[in-house]
Amino acid sequence: MWLSLSNPYRWLKRSISSELSKVLSNACADPKTLTQLENIIEEPPKREFGDLSIHLARLSKLCDIPLENLTNLLTSSLEKLNLVEKVVVVGNYVNIFINYTVFSAQVLNTITSYDSRYGFIEDHVRKRVIVEYVSANPVHPLHLGSGRNAVLGDFLYRLNKFLGNEVQRRYYVNDVGLQAAFLAYGYYKLGFPDIPPSMKPDHYLGLVYAATTTIIDVLKLRKSLKEAEASGDLNKASELRSEIDSLMSDLGRLAEVIPNEVNVLAEKIASEEDPELEVLKILRGYERGEPEYLFVRRVCSRVIDGIKETLERMNTGIDVWDWESDLVWEGRVDEVLEKASSSSYFGFHKGAPALFFKNLLSTEELRKRLRIPEVLEVPPLILRRSDGTTLYTTRDIAYTLKKFREFSADEVINVIAIEQTLSQAQLRLALYALGYEKEAENLIHYSYEMVNLPGASMSGRRGRYVTVDELLKQLSEMVKNLMRERGSEVSDEQALKIARSAIKYTVLSVSPSKTLTVDLKRILDLKQNSGPYIQYTYVRARSVIEKAGNYSTGTIDYRRAGKEPIRTLILELSKFPEVISDVASSKQPEDLIAYANNLATIFNKFYESEPILREPDEGFRALKVAVTHGVLIVLRNFMEICGMDVLEKI
């Protein structure tokens, strides 16, 4: 009963499959086949074949009934169902036509009664979920890669919320690490200058960071070059020279924006005997919490200020900011180290304390449980540097435990780039090895591929990146120009809302496992299969509903629902909860996007071909308005889940 209330499409399939199981009960009594029966009911590739179809060969195999007996058995029994209009056999298929007088009433009633919760699934088990996302190093602004992360994480957050889960969003500020120390070193060498008021702090400090690391790398390479020249290794020398040239051109680009800083840094760092040792000193002092090194935190928090601003612009939020330094200073990392040292998996790798996973991984069952590929070899996890400072994954063990504990989380989702697959596997194994089996199992690495910009290679260390801020700015400008061409002005806010929604739609439309190629023009394509297309379709539907005023559902003539294109529209509307349910388990946003685009397209066809408000027949008009209202609700709920802005006008 719950099901029929919340998920009309599932209800439809279940009604048919349970009828099937009745008919086939003598041959197909196994209860396991019941769900298989439901899966066997599919959709025909073309609308004119019917609403649902069953492939006879598959059914005959499943139930072990000869093909020729099946046909008559099925048609006669299914046609008795109230929900079924007719059954047609074509070749190897039984095609089912739904009775839309019955079905449309069910669908439309469900949608209006659930309204902003339509899509919500009643039998979903509620969970407490943490989404850790973005977590970009606090040394530069968010670039396109972090942008993809932010969009995906925000989507996971909103989807979980929609499903009725308790969700918390966390950002892990990685201020205890070499990157942060490099930035702090550079900023310190500059004498902690004020950030130019014309620049966002993350942008300015990102340049300082890039200049610092690039200068240090150049100095290192020059040293190697001298050695190569001295030893007469000409190949090596020319290789080094071209590498240096490339870095120098990066530096030249940085100098165009912050010339003084680049000059001062180049001079001061060059006069240093061993700049990298200085950086390590900062790292060590900061990790110990020594007061004279606390400037690291101050610098990082300026970058974080900038990042917060960007996230706000993306309409994305964080509930808890976790500073890695706090984790270390609170002694949580030491606890982990202590526990590890008494573990049976503990040992020394190249003289450094480490956890070894070879024994753990010999059982196939554990690999399965922890989602570690069958043949993947996992190297030992080194816990500490020889100088005593900790390493990222070690700190992440402590952090993961903190997340699970503080929120009593059932599940922790880490949205992290795909290149960290191995270290995330090590993390799960380490947790398991230390006795945190449940945590290891419920820690999910939600990975995504990198983002490409055609014809450009990106590197944070070199300052070669396109920032999310720039992307938003450019797209907003494009929106404004477009509107101007059409003779209407649009506010900055409206332009931003369209721009960021377009980005989100594009990012979510591509499977996270594929590299995303960003083409600015394409993101803002106002045509089909785009964010603006969905927003526009919603506005169209809204405009109709507004003008329709109050319509009484009592006057709806459901008998008119069997004709195209209303028929398809109703079937499509009925699927929304089913799509949500599938996406909730697969976590593939692209399926949700494809559904919404399809629904919008069908609605636009309907809108073009049929008068809605001008429909003379009152009952039919009420039906058309109700369907339009259904589209409105589904598109709105869709946009909420994707983090897109629901615009009332466009």
Place this chain on the structure above:
RNA sequence: GGGCCCGUAGCUCAGCUAGGACAGAGCGCCGGCCUUCUAAGCCGGAGGUCCCGGGUUCAAAUCCCGGCGGGCCCGCCA
């Protein structure tokens, strides 16, 4: 060297987990539709060795094996 991911129309991508009806969509290109509910729309057309080669099957883009091409990982970086 080992592992993972990707390869489908000129471009960007669905479809592959659970094999089945002529392989789909958008962009771009060509041609139509605004005195009527928002034309950021709709209708029509052209465009494909599903990377290649084997195998399994009544049936393969989908499963298996072997290649080829691209990306990523195999750090006392994160």
